Amino acid sequence: MMLSIGLVRGALVGFLAAGVTSEALRLVRASTGTSAGGDLDTSLAILAGVLGYFVGLGAFSYWFRWAAGEEVEEHDEHPHFRSAWHAYLSFNPNHKVIGIQYVVTALLVFLLAGVFALLMRVELTLPGLQFLSYDQYNTLVGLHGLIMLGTIFAGTAGLVNFLLPMMLGARDMAFPRLNALSYWFWPPAAVLLLLTLTGGADSGWTLYPPLSTQPRMTGYTFFMWGFYLVGFSSILGGINFVVTIFKMRAPGMSLWNMPVFAWFTLAMSLLSITVTQFVATSLVTVLLERGMGMGFYNPAKGGNALLFQHLFWAYSHPAVYIFALPTWGVFTELIPVFSRKPLFAYKLTALSAMSIVLVGSIVWGHHLYPAGMEEPLYVPMIVGTELVSVPTGVMFLAWLGTMWMGRMVFPTPALFVVGGIVWFLVGGLTGLPLASAALDLHLNDTMFVVAHFHHTLATFLFSFFAALYYWYPKATGRMYSEAWGKAHFWLLNIGFYAITFGLFRIGILGMRRRVPDYAAGLGWEPWSIAATLGAFLVGISVLILVGNLVASLWQGRRVTGNVWESRSLEWSLVPSPAPAETFLVPPRVVGELYDYAAPRAPAYALAAVAGASGEREGQREVK
Amino acid sequence: MHARVEAVAAERPLASPVGLAVGLFLLSEAFLFGSLFIIYYYLRMHTHHWPPEGAEVHLVSGGINTGVLLLSSLTVSLAVGAIQRDRVQAAVAWLGATLGLGALFFGIKMFEWATNTFGPADHAYGSIYYTLTGFHALHVLVGLGIIGALLTRTLKGRFSSRRFLGMELGTLYWHFVDGVWLLVFATIYLVR
Numbered sequence: 001m002m003l004s005i006g007l008v009r010g011a012l013v014g015f016l017a018a019g020v021t022s023e024a025l026r027l028v029r030a031s032t033g034t035s036a037g038g039d040l041d042t043s044l045a046i047l048a049g050v051l052g053y054f055v056g057l058g059a060f061s062y063w064f065r066w067a068a069g070e071e072v073e074e075h076d077e078h079p080h081f082r083s084a085w086h087a088y089l090s091f092n093p094n095h096k097v098i099g100i101q102y103v104v105t106a107l108l109v110f111l112l113a114g115v116f117a118l119l120m121r122v123e124l125t126l127p128g129l130q131f132l133s134y135d136q137y138n139t140l141v142g143l144h145g146l147i148m149l150g151t152i153f154a155g156t157a158g159l160v161n162f163l164l165p166m167m168l169g170a171r172d173m174a175f176p177r178l179n180a181l182s183y184w185f186w187p188p189a190a191v192l193l194l195l196t197l198t199g200g201a202d203s204g205w206t207l208y209p210p211l212s213t214q215p216r217m218t219g220y221t222f223f224m225w226g227f228y229l230v231g232f233s234s235i236l237g238g239i240n241f242v243v244t245i246f247k248m249r250a251p252g253m254s255l256w257n258m259p260v261f262a263w264f265t266l267a268m269s270l271l272s273i274t275v276t277q278f279v280a281t282s283l284v285t286v287l288l289e290r291g292m293g294m295g296f297y298n299p300a301k302g303g304n305a306l307l308f309q310h311l312f313w314a315y316s317h318p319a320v321y322i323f324a325l326p327t328w329g330v331f332t333e334l335i336p337v338f339s340r341k342p343l344f345a346y347k348l349t350a351l352s353a354m355s356i357v358l359v360g361s362i363v364w365g366h367h368l369y370p371a372g373m374e375e376p377l378y379v380p381m382i383v384g385t386e387l388v389s390v391p392t393g394v395m396f397l398a399w400l401g402t403m404w405m406g407r408m409v410f411p412t413p414a415l416f417v418v419g420g421i422v423w424f425l426v427g428g429l430t431g432l433p434l435a436s437a438a439l440d441l442h443l444n445d446t447m448f449v450v451a452h453f454h455h456t457l458a459t460f461l462f463s464f465f466a467a468l469y470y471w472y473p474k475a476t477g478r479m480y481s482e483a484w485g486k487a488h489f490w491l492l493n494i495g496f497y498a499i500t501f502g503l504f505r506i507g508i509l510g511m512r513r514r515v516p517d518y519a520a521g522l523g524w525e526p527w528s529i530a531a532t533l534g535a536f537l538v539g540i541s542v543l544i545l546v547g548n549l550v551a552s553l554w555q556g557r558r559v560t561g562n563v564w565e566s567r568s569l570e571w572s573l574v575p576s577p578a579p580a581e582t583f584l585v586p587p588r589v590v591g592e593l594y595d596y597a598a599p600r601a602p603a604y605a606l607a608a609v610a611g612a613s614g615e616r617e618g619q620r621e622v623k
Numbered sequence: 624m625h626a627r628v629e630a631v632a633a634e635r636p637l638a639s640p641v642g643l644a645v646g647l648f649l650l651s652e653a654f655l656f657g658s659l660f661i662i663y664y665y666l667r668m669h670t671h672h673w674p675p676e677g678a679e680v681h682l683v684s685g686g687i688n689t690g691v692l693l694l695s696s697l698t699v700s701l702a703v704g705a706i707q708r709d710r711v712q713a714a715v716a717w718l719g720a721t722l723g724l725g726a727l728f729f730g731i732k733m734f735e736w737a738t739n740t741f742g743p744a745d746h747a748y749g750s751i752y753y754t755l756t757g758f759h760a761l762h763v764l765v766g767l768g769i770i771g772a773l774l775t776r777t778l779k780g781r782f783s784s785r786r787f788l789g790m791e792l793g794t795l796y797w798h799f800v801d802g803v804w805l806l807v808f809a810t811i812y813l814v815r
Contacts, residue, residue: 239648273650275654296662303666307666
């Protein structure tokens with residue numbers, strides 16, 4: 001029966017609740033003679049739909065039983081599902097399933113946002129309007145941006161979910177049900193973001209009023225609710241990650257001896273728990289302004305549009321670090337394995353990640369330089385922005401120090417790590433001219449800025465791909481194709497550099513962003529055409545990735561053990577593919593995690609006696 | 624195993640995993656209200672006449688509501704104290720009293736909203752007034768739901784002197800909502 005699949009039930013109940021609510025509101029409005037509620041009614045229907053969806057999915061049933069006073073098992077067994085379809089499309093608290101759910105979701109929305117990017121690039125290739133209107137183009141700009149950020153959220157959450165418990169030697173996350181709940185925010189969020197296309201939203205993902213509070217385009221309500229749900233998911237996920245890191249580590253694993261990826265996850269989670277509320281408030285206030293005629297940002301009512309920019313960037317700049325921290329975490333985790341050397345400056349790197357939480361939260365003002373802000377804020381914002389270069393510099397030092405004199409090997413994941421570091425470097429260097437106020441006045445809101453932030457954000461993409469290849473054998477028990485993986489890497493690099501260098505050039509020449517048209521005869525065409533061709537190369541490379549991941553499920557070489565000779569728990573003590581249950585009894589940590597240099601270094605951890613990670617793992621040392 | 628976990632939890636509820644999670648959740652909630660206060664004070668800083676002419680708030684009923692919520696913090700603490708001494712009947716009574724006080728607060732709040740001289744769409748002051756008090760009232764409603772669930776669980780004998788972590792953390796949320804109200808009261812009714 002289809003109805004035994006959670007997602008099907010959730011979708012049915014959700015759409016039903018949304019439909020009934022909007023119809024009921026229409027009838028009430030008609031009978032009382034009040035004017036149509038417009039955006040307010042849309043919001044109420046969305047809210048009802050999302051709640052209905054969660055109830056239908058069964059996400060709340062545990063908490064309902066708790067509230068009704070029933071005796072509930074606090075740590076029940078992972079439930080059994082009839083088929084893989086049931087297990088992956090239902091409310092399933094197993095962290096490995098949730099990890100895969102997230103990663104597949106991330107890849108799906110990544111493809112979608114990639115299609116949007118291609119549409120925009122094709123439109124921009126030549127002067128004149130090709131096939132998109134201004135409104136359609138700008139709606140695509142916002143959707144491409146937000147959905148790509150969503151890719152990062154989901155991709156990161158997927159990696160952390162799949163890996164963190166195994167890396168810490170824990171059976172699961174601290175709160176498996178909360179964990180599943182965080183994931184299941186995603187399907188309604190994706191549906192809502194797609195519904196934006198019905199009415200459009202022309203402000204880009206930054207949603208600045210007064211544009212976003214105009215009633216002209218009706219897609220905003222969907223867009224903001226989609227955004228809101230993603231934020232909620234990220235807060236709940238963050239809480240879970242922090243508690244897992246502090247409470248679920250295997251015996252003997254001190255904070256200073258846990259995988260450095262956990263440190264980066266901790267820093268990222270602390271940021272998402274706190275600052276996400278700023279953007280949530282900014283979205284809610286815009287929704288209230290649209291739906292109920294409130295006046296936060298409306299000068300005619302004594303409001304102030306700059307306030308929105310403060311709130312929005314108080315989240316959205318730290319959000320850059322929410323994206324960057326797991327990116328750096330993957331780099332830092334993988335480099336020692338491929339360099340066969342201990343991680344250089346472990347403690348400093350961990351402290352740098354933590355310091356980003358503080359410093360990164362007081363730099364949002366540099367997004368308000370052109371708009372202007374309160375006088376006393378300038379100096380702290382400038383100093384904060386400059387300060388961020390210290391912890392990031394420390395990370396570069398740690399990466400280079402680890403590689404230095406190492407015998408690096410370059411399978412596909414290592415290529416992506418090194419390639420990603422170079423991308424990050426170029427992204428950082430092209431940020432320098434933007435930090436100079438004089439140059440910024442010329443470059444701001446041009447394609448130069450677009451190319452710059454794509455450089456920094458593409459760094460995440462590289463780390464995500466590195467992680468996908470690196471842990472693919474762990475998840476599937478199959479090896480991906482090295483040749484196709486390398487083809488992916490080189491095509492992606494060539495294509496993406498063609499895009500960004502094309503955009504850097506036309507940005508300097510003065511091409512504005514968010515305009516689908518440009519005048520002929522300015523010498524922009526060659527660069528624009530190069531960027532579009534590059535975009536198609538990137539598209540092809542991504543298809544190669546997806547083809548590689550899918551085909552290797554059947555054709556990949558079977559692997560069972562420690563593919564990368566890593567000392568980390570998920571490789572050294574867990575067979576490949578990772579069984580549904582790992583570390584029912586936690587292992588005992590006795591050594592140093594990154595002790596790669598000494599040929600006879602003691603193992604990082606010993607498996608517990610009998611059945612810790614599958615039947616065959618007894619008490620034995622695993623190098 | 625179970626008893627040991629609970630004994631530890633009983634001493635330091637925030638040191639238990641679920642306690643840490645509740646603490647982090649409240650931290651997040653603090654940022655939510657913090658951002659609303661930022662809106663309030665930012666708008667106030669940039670406006671000459673704040674609150675605008677004719678926008679008067681009910682100081683008296685706001686003051687009464689403050690008393691009501693403070694009292695409810697007391698009753699909910701007494702409920703925890705009662706269950707720690709295995710006095711289930713008393714715990715039920717104190718939780719019931721908390722429910723009543725919370726409902727009273729909500730009723731007075733509704734009365735204020737209905738009789739205010741300004742609406743949410745009149746001016747920016749009205750917008751943040753209704754948003755801030757509305758978000759707080761929403762949290763009171765959620766808190767009432769939690770207290771109601773705790774009451775149900777107490778009636779069904781799920782709490783005792785050896786097992787009251789859920790009770791402690793649920794009431795922590797209630798105290799948090801009360802604490803936020805003090806700031807809301809100070810901001811909207813006293814500082815203005």
